[in-house]
Every structure is written in structure tokens, then in C-alpha cells.
Amino acid sequence: MKVCRKKSIAAVVVLLTMMILAACGTDKGKDSGDKASNTKEDKPKFISIVTGGTGGTYYPLGGSFAKIISDETGIQTNAEVSGASAENMKLLDNEEAELAFSQTDIAAYAIEGKLMFESSKITNVQAIGTLYPETIQIVTTKKSGIKSVADLKNKKVSVGAPGSGTVANAEQILEVHGMTFADIQKQDLSFDESTAGLQDGTIDAAFVTAGTPTGAVESLAATEDVVIIPIEQDKIEALIKKYPYYTTDEVASGVYGLEEKVKTVAVQAMLVVRSDLSEAVVYDITKAIFENTNQVTHAKGKLIMAEKALNGVGIQVHPGAQKYFDEKGIKAE
Structure with a gap:
């Protein structure tokens, strides 16, 4: 009887151990699946670039950038009319867009909480790079x-x-x-x-x-x-x-x-981005733009080049953009 009881207890222990291991394996698989799902979600299906008025330079440039990003990354991108620099920084802060054009001075005011941003300091915007004067x-x-x-x-x-x-x-x-x-x-x-x-x-x-x-x-x-x-x-x-x-x-x-x-x-005109976009996505966007400037239809496209993109930025560069510039050996002059 004692032997049988011991065997029964041992069997129960083995069974419980197998159940625990199976549960752990299921949880592990679930975690892996979640991570894979999150990785896919890191690449959005759609993003917006806020530009400026239709009579300025930002809007036609934004149209060219949107097409380049859509073609090169597979992320459907749209250029939208806006009130330009200061409004654009606020639109990113409110998560109403992902990319924006801004003057370098206005971007600095936003991050530092100065002038028109004294009561609304922006904390979730970083630079991709400068574009042209x-x-x-x-x-x-x-x-x-x-x-x-x-x-x-x-x-x-x-x-x-x-x-x-x-x-x-x-x-x-x-x-x-x-x-x-x-x-x-x-x-x-x-x-x-x-x-x-x-x-x-x-x-x-x-x-x-x-x-x-x-x-x-x-x-x-x-x-x-x-x-x-x-x-x-x-x-x-x-x-x-x-x-x-x-x-x-x-x-x-x-x-x-x-x-x-x-x-x-x-x-300087610059392109800025929400800091919560993943490093991989911003890397792809940065590469797409600076390696396809020949597709920019506006005359200013001739002035946009990776070699000068870190000059006069004035705010922190997004890690994804920085990775691209590091690979190219580009530093601010």
C-alpha cells in the first residue's frame, strides 16, 4: 500500500510538473507572438506630413516627400496643408501627424518652451535633418x-x-x-x-x-x-x-x-518627426528621402543633401535618422 501510494504521489508530481512546463511554454509562445505583433505595429500603414500653405515651399516639397516615402517604404504617406512651423510642432505634440516641416528657430523655441511655446513646451519631437535655407x-x-x-x-x-x-x-x-x-x-x-x-x-x-x-x-x-x-x-x-x-x-x-x-x-527649413516612431521606421524614412532627392520636383530639391542635413539642426536628432547619418559617416560641420 505504501509503495502504491508513493507511486501515485510521484505520478501526480510528474503530471503537475508537465502541466506547469506546458503552461510556461504556452506563455512563452504568447509573449513571442505579442512581440512579433508589436514589431509589425512599429511600421504604421499610414502617416501624415504637415506642411504649410499651398502658396509656400513646404507644401509642394511635402507632396514629393510623401510620394518618395510611400514608394520606398510601403507606408502610405499624405502631405497636408497647415499653418506651418509653429502649428506643425503642436500638431505633432497632439499626435495629429507624424512628420512635419519647421523652421529651425521655431523647433528650438518649441523644445525649449520659449516665445509662442512658453505655456506649451513640446517634448515628443526630434529632428530628421535640415533641408535648405x-x-x-x-x-x-x-x-x-x-x-x-x-x-x-x-x-x-x-x-x-x-x-x-x-x-x-x-x-x-x-x-x-x-x-x-x-x-x-x-x-x-x-x-x-x-x-x-x-x-x-x-x-x-x-x-x-x-x-x-x-x-x-x-x-x-x-x-x-x-x-x-x-x-x-x-x-x-x-x-x-x-x-x-x-x-x-x-x-x-x-x-x-x-x-x-x-x-x-x-x-533653415528642417524635417521633424514624433519621437515615438520606431528607430527602424525613421531610419527607412530618412534613407528614402535623402537617397531620392532627384525625385523632388521643386527647385529646392537641388539643395537637399544628406551631407548638410545635420548642420544647424538645433534640437535632438531621432535615433533612426542618426543611425542613417552614422552609416554614411556624416557629422555636423
Whole structure:
């Protein structure tokens, strides 16, 4: 009886052990399956790039980028109209888009919680890389008679769409000229609205921060004699000293029918991404864009190159983008 009882107990122990091992194996398999499922979910089926107004440079570039990403990664990508830089940073923060165009200065303000982001610091955005200089163009027409920044006083001047980086540029340029928005009749218009206003005479001048040539200004030049108001060298130096993310730039002769080049300043356009996108996905996106710039239809495509993408970024680079640049041996100059 004792022997039989011992054998029964032993059998029960073996059976329990097998059940426990089987359960562990099932759990392990379940964990593996979950991880595999999560890996698949790391690659989204659809992403959005928020750009700017249809009359600027971001929107057509965004269309080219969306096609490149869709073709090269298999992720269906759409370019969407927006209020540009500042709004774009907030759209990423609210998880309403995955990629965005932004000026380097505005991206830095967002991450640091300065100026328009004092009450809404952005914490979930990182850089893919810089793209090209964004020229600050103070646009008017010959018939306005405006020839200098000082001439803008008491005039109706568009400073860009609400939430755009152009607004900050306008404010800072006026500042180094001893002026504020109170010295002008400020209008908050998109690039298309600004050039329409210049054409029909409802405004006198407009700040446009975008790669040149800018579509909206080109359209204006088709019917009006466009004037780009120059910024004098001493004011450029004062601006760069206080706000070092600016660089000296110019609008070339021939652009918009200009007879001579016009001295001005620029910030950099950059592509930013939500930091919660996986390293693998952002690596693929970065590679797709910088290895297919020949497919960018806008003239600015010629200026977009991986070798310069880390220059002037100003915020943390996403690990996926950094992996790509490391593989290419690219560092900031």
C-alpha cells in the first residue's frame, strides 16, 4: 500500500510538473507572438506630413516627400496643408501627424518652451535633418513706393499666418529696426492671402519666409512689378548677434524679375518627426528621402543633401535618422 501510494504521489508530481512546463511554454509562445505583433505595429500603414500653405515651399516639397516615402517604404504617406512651423510642432505634440516641416528657430523655441511655446513646451519631437535655407522675403510692389524696412511704419503689413514661424521672423526684424507690431497695421495672412492683398492693394507689404522662388510670390510677379525690401548689413549683423540661428542670405537677380540681387537673412527649413516612431521606421524614412532627392520636383530639391542635413539642426536628432547619418559617416560641420 505504501509503495502504491508513493507511486501515485510521484505520478501526480510528474503530471503537475508537465502541466506547469506546458503552461510556461504556452506563455512563452504568447509573449513571442505579442512581440512579433508589436514589431509589425512599429511600421504604421499610414502617416501624415504637415506642411504649410499651398502658396509656400513646404507644401509642394511635402507632396514629393510623401510620394518618395510611400514608394520606398510601403507606408502610405499624405502631405497636408497647415499653418506651418509653429502649428506643425503642436500638431505633432497632439499626435495629429507624424512628420512635419519647421523652421529651425521655431523647433528650438518649441523644445525649449520659449516665445509662442512658453505655456506649451513640446517634448515628443526630434529632428530628421535640415533641408535648405528659408529666406525671409519682405515683399511689396513697385507701385507701393516702399523701399526700406523703415518705410513699413504705419503701413498695412502681413506678418504671416497665425502660428507660423514668419510671425516671429517679422517681429525680430522689426525689433532690430527699432519697431514693433504696434508701428504697423499688422495683418495675419497666409502667403496666398498676402500676395492677393498686394495685388488688389488691400495691404502694402508682406513678410514671407520660404525657400525661393516662392510660388505665391511668383504668381504675384506675373501681374505686378515685385520689390523685395533689402535688410541693411548693420541690421543683419545686429539680428544675427541676438538671434544666432539667422544667416546672411540673398534673393538672386532674375528671381521674380528682379534686376539686382537683394540682401536679406534666412533660417533653415528642417524635417521633424514624433519621437515615438520606431528607430527602424525613421531610419527607412530618412534613407528614402535623402537617397531620392532627384525625385523632388521643386527647385529646392537641388539643395537637399544628406551631407548638410545635420548642420544647424538645433534640437535632438531621432535615433533612426542618426543611425542613417552614422552609416554614411556624416557629422555636423
